[in-house]
Amino acid sequence: MSFCIRCGNATALAVPDGDNLPRHICGTCGHIHYDNPRMIVGCIATWEDRILLCRRAIEPRLGYWTLPAGFMENGETTAEAARRETLEEAGAQVDIDAAFALVSIAHINQVHLFYRGRMPSPACAAGEESLEVGLFRADEIPWEALSFRSVRLCLEQFLADRQRGDFSFHERDLIPDWHGDHPPTNARNSTP
């Protein structure tokens, strides 16, 4: 970030009055530019006992399997973002049940939010950002070829909750040095 979005002149990092963090401030018009975390919203969409997954046609993690998910857009609710991503990436309709998992990934300034939802039919088809899509039983999930840690956590928790017969809302924080075999440092559930 080097130039002001409002007037096109140079910005510099400084702490605005009444603030406590440096922001990019325009040296000419004084406009303050805030940069905040972005939400990635996705969905665990199921048809009967099967889970909808997409194989990524885009970087990062091209060729790996993921839950339909993407950047939330202005003008939509979180649930609408989950429905839209499921339709765009997997060509599937989904009836949203509830928010299921919230994953903070502070080192990349992202918050991932996954919903649970049910597909009214098994119809699905690869969207532009997917190479293929499919419905997977628990023992068919390609664990070794999943795209992101948040997706893995979400699937593991979903299967655990389903086995238990009770879905709750889960929260996790991911840190940079966490590797697949160790639990994240911080876990909170809405039902302890």
Place this chain on the structure above:
Amino acid sequence: MSFCIRCGNATALAVPDGDNLPRHICGTCGHIHYDNPRMIVGCIATWEDRILLCRRAIEPRLGYWTLPAGFMENGETTAEAARRETLEEAGAQVDIDAAFALVSIAHINQVHLFYRGRMPSPACAAGEESLEVGLFRADEIPWEALSFRSVRLCLEQFLADRQRGDFSFHERDLIPDWHGDHPPTNARNSTP
């Protein structure tokens, strides 16, 4: 948004290749600018049976009572944002219990997330953005002088859950024409 943050030249709205929404694209260097919803994170912090509220020293809604909450910053988790806002606005420490309420406000591109937490002591003090802070019993909450609809919803739900003796995770969408006396159009709870 009129100028490129990277090179300072003029931008124009256009749909990038492979996208389906217009973005501000630089006519000179081609940089694509994405604008996404922002998260406001806050906390219902309690000491015994009392709830921590702050009276706003800043616009919007200067002089009205609110839960400590504010824009989530880069490099922090959602729970860390809740703790930080509680400390900054109300001078209070809080031990976070769990995420409590998620409120989508699509028409202003915001997502509000409130945590439940408990204060290890009743110590609190107005921060720079607060005129005063206080601990309120349920029958002392200044309902007519609350700052935002999401705060009101959150407090109502918190008191209802507490009375019921069981806290769950709640989700609401707020729409522009919703007035205090009518329920929002869309409500989902993690426990139906």
